[in-house]
Amino acid sequence: MLSKNKLKYIRSLELKKNRREEHAFLAEGPKLVGELLGHFPCRYLAATAEWMDAHPGIAADEVMRVTDEELARASLLKTPQQVLAVFGMCEEEPGADFASLVRGTLCLALDGVQDPGNLGTIVRLADWFGIEHIFCSPDTVDIYNPKAVQATMGAIARVRLHYVPLAMLIATLGEDTPVYGTFLDGENIYSRPLPTGGGLIVMGNEGKGISSEVGALVNRRIRIPNYPVGRATSESLNVAIATAIVCAEFRRQCDR
Amino acid sequence: MLSKNKLKYIRSLELKKNRREEHAFLAEGPKLVGELLGHFPCRYLAATAEWMDAHPGIAADEVMRVTDEELARASLLKTPQQVLAVFGMCEEEPGADFASLVRGTLCLALDGVQDPGNLGTIVRLADWFGIEHIFCSPDTVDIYNPKAVQATMGAIARVRLHYVPLAMLIATLGEDTPVYGTFLDGENIYSRPLPTGGGLIVMGNEGKGISSEVGALVNRRIRIPNYPVGRATSESLNVAIATAIVCAEFRRQCDR
Numbered sequence: 101m102l103s104k105n106k107l108k109y110i111r112s113l114e115l116k117k118n119r120r121e122e123h124a125f126l127a128e129g130p131k132l133v134g135e136l137l138g139h140f141p142c143r144y145l146a147a148t149a150e151w152m153d154a155h156p157g158i159a160a161d162e163v164m165r166v167t168d169e170e171l172a173r174a175s176l177l178k179t180p181q182q183v184l185a186v187f188g189m190c191e192e193e194p195g196a197d198f199a200s201l202v203r204g205t206l207c208l209a210l211d212g213v214q215d216p217g218n219l220g221t222i223v224r225l226a227d228w229f230g231i232e233h234i235f236c237s238p239d240t241v242d243i244y245n246p247k248a249v250q251a252t253m254g255a256i257a258r259v260r261l262h263y264v265p266l267a268m269l270i271a272t273l274g275e276d277t278p279v280y281g282t283f284l285d286g287e288n289i290y291s292r293p294l295p296t297g298g299g300l301i302v303m304g305n306e307g308k309g310i311s312s313e314v315g316a317l318v319n320r321r322i323r324i325p326n327y328p329v330g331r332a333t334s335e336s337l338n339v340a341i342a343t344a345i346v347c348a349e350f351r352r353q354c355d356r
Numbered sequence: 357m358l359s360k361n362k363l364k365y366i367r368s369l370e371l372k373k374n375r376r377e378e379h380a381f382l383a384e385g386p387k388l389v390g391e392l393l394g395h396f397p398c399r400y401l402a403a404t405a406e407w408m409d410a411h412p413g414i415a416a417d418e419v420m421r422v423t424d425e426e427l428a429r430a431s432l433l434k435t436p437q438q439v440l441a442v443f444g445m446c447e448e449e450p451g452a453d454f455a456s457l458v459r460g461t462l463c464l465a466l467d468g469v470q471d472p473g474n475l476g477t478i479v480r481l482a483d484w485f486g487i488e489h490i491f492c493s494p495d496t497v498d499i500y501n502p503k504a505v506q507a508t509m510g511a512i513a514r515v516r517l518h519y520v521p522l523a524m525l526i527a528t529l530g531e532d533t534p535v536y537g538t539f540l541d542g543e544n545i546y547s548r549p550l551p552t553g554g555g556l557i558v559m560g561n562e563g564k565g566i567s568s569e570v571g572a573l574v575n576r577r578i579r580i581p582n583y584p585v586g587r588a589t590s591e592s593l594n595v596a597i598a599t600a601i602v603c604a605e606f607r608r609q610c611d612r
Contacts, residue, residue: 217473226589226595230583256591268470290608327607328487334483334511341481344593348601349608351583352546 102146102170109143110174110186116242123189125244129181135254140187146174147183160185176246189244192262199272201233203298205351209235209266211306211314213339216241220251221340222303227255229347235300236263237314266302270317273300281310281318282342284335289322289349296354303343322346358402358426366400366430366442379445381500385437386581391510396443402430403439416441432502445500448518455528457489459554462606465522466492467570468561470594472497476507477596478559483511485603491556492519493570522558526573529556537566537574538598540591545578547603552610559599578602 108281111120113126124143127136130151135140142160152158152165171180201207208231213219219241226234241248243261252259270279278299302318310318324337324345337345368374369382380399383392386407391400398416399605408421427436457463466485469475482490493559497504499517508515526535534555558574560566566574580593580601 120497221594221597224590225593228580228582228593230587251594253590253592258590290611324484324604325607325611326484327610329500329611334480334509334514336509337481337484337600338477338507338596340594341477341596344597344600345604348580348604351581352605354583355546355581 102164102166102174106144106146107174110146110184111176112196113186114176114246116245119244123191124186125189125249126176126179126184126246127249128175128184128246128269129250130183132252132254133183133185133252135246136185136187136257139140139257140190142185142187144186145183145279146171146185153180174341177250190260197263198233198235198262198264198269199274201337202235202269202273202300203277205233205298206231207233207235207298207300208343208347209237209269209300209302209314210240211266211302211310212308213240213303216245216248217251218306218338218340219243219245220248220253220256222343223248223252223261224257225256225340225344225347226259227252229351231347232259234259234261235266235269236261237266237311238263267313267317270300275319278320279318280320280322280346281315282346283310283315283318283321283323286321286323288325289346290325294350300344301346301350303339303346306339311351317346358420358422358430362400362420363430366440367432369442370432370502372501373443375498375500379447380442381445381505382440382442382502383505384433384440384502385429386439388508389439390442392441392443392513395513396446398441398443400442401439402427402441407438412420412447433506452518452564454489454491454518454525455530457531458491458525458529460557461489461554462487463491463554463556464488464599464603465493465556465558465570466496466526467493467522467558467566468564469496469559470562471595472501472504473507474562474594474596475499475501476504476509476512478599479504479508479515479517480511481490481596481600481603482515483508485607487603488515490515491522491525492517493522493567494519514588522570522592523573526556526570531575534576535574536576536578536602537571539566539571539574539577539579542577542579544581545602546581548592550606551610556600557593557602558607559602563596571572 145160146164281302401416402420402422535560
């Protein structure tokens with residue numbers, strides 16, 4: 101039986117303020133919850149009898165068998181999917197040396213990405229392309245937003261997100277660390293070889309692109325060419341799409 | 357003044373059944389409406405005084421000045437944006453020779469894509485990459501779904517979508533027309549040159565991928581490699597992301 105208080109607690113996690121206070125976030129569906137169990141401490145799990153019977157011995161602080169109707173009441177999804185869980189957040193390790201990280205390995209930086217679906221999709225593709233760290237400006241949407249969590253499809257268990265002022269981060273990198281940013285007037289990404297070592301790829305806000313403050317610190321301005329070149333076309337690509345094309349090209353060149 | 361009947365009409369266009377009956381669809385926001393005006397017949401347009409004053413001489417069957425509150429009541433968006441319009445659909449030309457189209461130019465085929473945001477995003481990126489025709493299986497989500505329309509960001513004015521049984525279409529192409537499909541066990545997309553002429557790129561459903569019926573007709577099975585190869589990672593990419601990476605690679609090779 102799902103109590104009123106529990107229902108209220110679950111639904112409260114829609115709001116960032118409450119998630120931060122509770123250090124907890126919500127995930128739904130067999131695939132996603134399955135991926136997160138073992139990576140994040142599970143505080144609470146509610147599932148249908150069918151899911152429960154197929155998953156004995158779940159390690160969670162509290163486990164509850166619920167009816168489809170109860171699950172539907174708690175769920176934020178249009179089509180509730182058998183299981184819903186509240187996980188504890190991973191905490192940022194204090195004193196992490198972000199500059200060394202970026203100099204040693206290819207990382208992403210997101211400058212004001214607003215849509216939770218875009219953010220989650222970017223985490224998922226970063227995972228695909230072996231990018232383990234994403235730096236987010238403080239005004240980037242919260243990765244623990246339920247829609248963002250769902251869109252990661254579980255990649256949130258493998259990719260670490262760090263919310264930091266990007267200009268401050270870039271200032272610590274030193275001038276020889278490549279900082280890429282996509283701009284409509286940048287250089288064709290295919291015209292020069294990309295580095296196969298560390299560096300930062302900055303992607304901007306859905307409407308406004310990269311902020312002027314961060315843009316001024318980008319030392320390699322790149323562009324995804326449209327086709328045929330010069331044809332009247334959409335002005336831009338969705339930010340997750342652009343991130344994917346850039347990451348795929350970096351990785352294609354690494355594998356040569 | 358927005359009448360109750362008008363409000364009911366606008367909101368009714370959320371449903372495919374009503375859109376088909378009315379041959380009409382909804383679009384919102386200055387950028388999107390601006391792009392669609394002139395491409396689709398505008399049946400009805402409601403906008404704030406601010407937008408109206410900046411856009412005199414709008415060619416629409418009916419134009420209405422509304423308050424922010426009235427707009428908010430009609431809008432399907434979380435944040436209503438100054439203008440909302442109902443457009444008439446483009447009708448499919450009867451007797452179009454789809455096989456010749458595919459043999460002459462690179463086209464996309466979507467086999468059961470369900471999420472309207474994914475579909476709209478694919479239309480937007482197809483536009484970016486100069487792909488003018490997308491064939492959709494009949495169970496693919498309707499491109500005139502308001503969320504799909506919004507995600508196209510106006511590209512729906514330039515890219516044509518054709519809802520046809522894909523197996524029937526592919527059967528008419530002849531064996532020497534390349535039909536690409538992405539599969540987890542396909543060949544690395546970077547390992548062999550891609551053709552620079554016509555052909556079809558088939559992309560599948562979000563959860564199930566390409567149907568077995570259509571998959572059996574694909575003559576070039578390809579795969580986007582993850583990085584580093586063989587690393588445990590997300591099982592798959594979002595369908596719009598995968599479509600973007602494949603299209604970008606086709607176009608990169610065309611431009612060499």
